[in-house]
Amino acid sequence: MIINSLLDTDLYKFSMMQVVLHQFPSAQVEYLFKCRTQGINLRPFIKEIREEIHHLCQLRFSDDELEYLRNLRFIKEDFVEFLGLFHLPERCITVSEAPEDGEINIQVKGSWLHTILFEIPVLAIVNEVYFRNTYPNMDFAEGRRRLKAKIDLVKNATDIADFKFADYGTRRRFSKEWHDEVVYTLMQHLPEQFVGTSNVWLAKKYNITPLGTMAHEYLQACQALGPRLRDSQVFALEKWAQEYRGDLGIALSDVYGLNAFLRDFDMFFCKLFDGARHDSGDPFEWGERLLQHYLNNRVDPRMKTLVFSDSLNFELALEIARRFKGRCKTSFGIGTNLTNDIGVPPLQIVMKMVGCNGQPVAKVSDEPSKTMSVDPEYLSYLRHVFDLPKG
Known part of the structure; x- marks a missing residue:
């Protein structure tokens, strides 16, 4: 399987997760997946992606991994104790075909504290499933x-x-x-x-x-x-x-x-x-x-x-x-x-938060292609509140 440790993710997921535990433990969120690369058909890989995500959701932190996190200077003991009980809830993630030709929907919805660790391994899974099927004989x-x-x-x-x-x-x-x-x-x-x-x-x-x-x-x-x-x-x-x-x-x-x-x-x-x-x-x-x-x-x-x-x-x-x-x-x-610079075109895929506590949220980037929102009215309101140029 692709992901065999819950540590196989980015550090900022843990630093943010600790803030969520202490400051916002009841927050409810929604994330959506998007492939920005045109002409990519991910539908043939849905079954394989689901199997990899199922395996991901069976993982737990080992004692050795918890001890490693405990020794990071900014990680607190109660957070480590929480991680000792943690697993990713499979009921909070769905993978399906999107209405658009060749595209797939991946949606995560639930407690921020319990879903925050989905993003990075899910993106790594989609990447590796796509590349190992599309370029099966890559020798590096x-x-x-x-x-x-x-x-x-x-x-x-x-x-x-x-x-x-x-x-x-x-x-x-x-x-x-x-x-x-x-x-x-x-x-x-x-x-x-x-x-x-x-x-x-x-x-x-x-x-x-x-x-x-x-x-x-x-x-x-x-x-x-x-x-x-x-x-x-x-x-x-x-x-x-x-x-x-x-x-x-x-x-x-x-x-x-x-x-x-x-x-x-x-x-x-x-x-x-x-x-x-x-x-x-x-x-x-x-x-x-x-x-x-x-x-x-x-x-x-x-x-x-x-x-x-x-x-x-x-x-x-x-x-x-x-x-x-x-x-x-x-x-x-x-x-x-x-x-991902080995001679084949990389994928541009993201998985962004689009809602929190039943309210839309958005990012308004200095790079227009990186702006992400599923609610045009909220995005317009956000631009007005922060005195941002219209997109």
């Missing part, structure tokens, strides 16, 4: 050649010796086997530049650092959980700070676009959070504006970290690193270009 030779070229590119970038990057590719990977090989190879050949992985299972396996803080769903859910919609971004950041007291201090900046983020990310948050993560829009413009925002709030940007994670390849990441060298700390999360 081309992938290894491309990976070596990336390693050589980083090694030759001697003008930015402090370049740091991490693997963010769990949901996008060609297969679990290839993901494992990529991480192991990077450990061996770029021990100074490769700083860790978002995948907790691989971090445990290879004794490297697991990385991640928050995802879009956390700020989206706060649209329904906060006191009023306009204050939902501030509410989300304050609740995060209450939970982690200065730890895990990278704020996500693009749930409402950069303009709205900077309006809310005032001097208090500039000083409190370690930095911010870029996930849509022009990375150079984003970085320049954020550095100026720090200066405007009397914060030295050289003490802050800008994390870039939007559709990166190594050429772009190195270019960004050169632009901001000496002006701030930079780090890069690279996904598809690491775990």
Whole structure:
């Protein structure tokens, strides 16, 4: 089977899940799957995907896995005790044919606390089922050649010796086997530049650092959980700070676009959070504006970290690193270009939260194709409340 450990997911699922346990244990949510790649027929794989999800829902955390989580500095004992009782509820997920030709529906609906761990393994399952059926004889030779070229590119970038990057590719990977090989190879050949992985299972396996803080769903859910919609971004950041007291201090900046983020990310948050993560829009413009925002709030940007994670390849990441060298700390999360660059077209698939407590929620990205909502009226209202341009 594809997923054999509940740790085979991204760290930010656990960091968000702990906040949900302590702050929002009764929240009810809905997630929907979407394949953004045109012309892909996933219907022939529905039975296989269902079988993999059934296996996923039988998994439990082992004592060894719980002990690993317990030893992460920001994980609290009551959360570990909860995980000791946890399993993914199969009744909360459905996989069916969609009305659109070739498309499938995957819907998750239920308690946020009990369904939050579905997203990443389900996306990994869909990817691997599709690729192992579509390209059954892949030998990875081309992938290894491309990976070596990336390693050589980083090694030759001697003008930015402090370049740091991490693997963010769990949901996008060609297969679990290839993901494992990529991480192991990077450990061996770029021990100074490769700083860790978002995948907790691989971090445990290879004794490297697991990385991640928050995802879009956390700020989206706060649209329904906060006191009023306009204050939902501030509410989300304050609740995060209450939970982690200065730890895990990278704020996500693009749930409402950069303009709205900077309006809310005032001097208090500039000083409190370690930095911010870029996930849509022009990375150079984003970085320049954020550095100026720090200066405007009397914060030295050289003490802050800008994390870039939007559709990166190594050429772009190195270019960004050169632009901001000496002006701030930079780090890069690279996904598809690491775990699904083996000579075949990768899939663009997502699974996003679309509802919380019976209310629609949405993400309004600086990249229009990343905006996601199932309710046009709510999306229009959200744009009005946050003074965003019409889509």
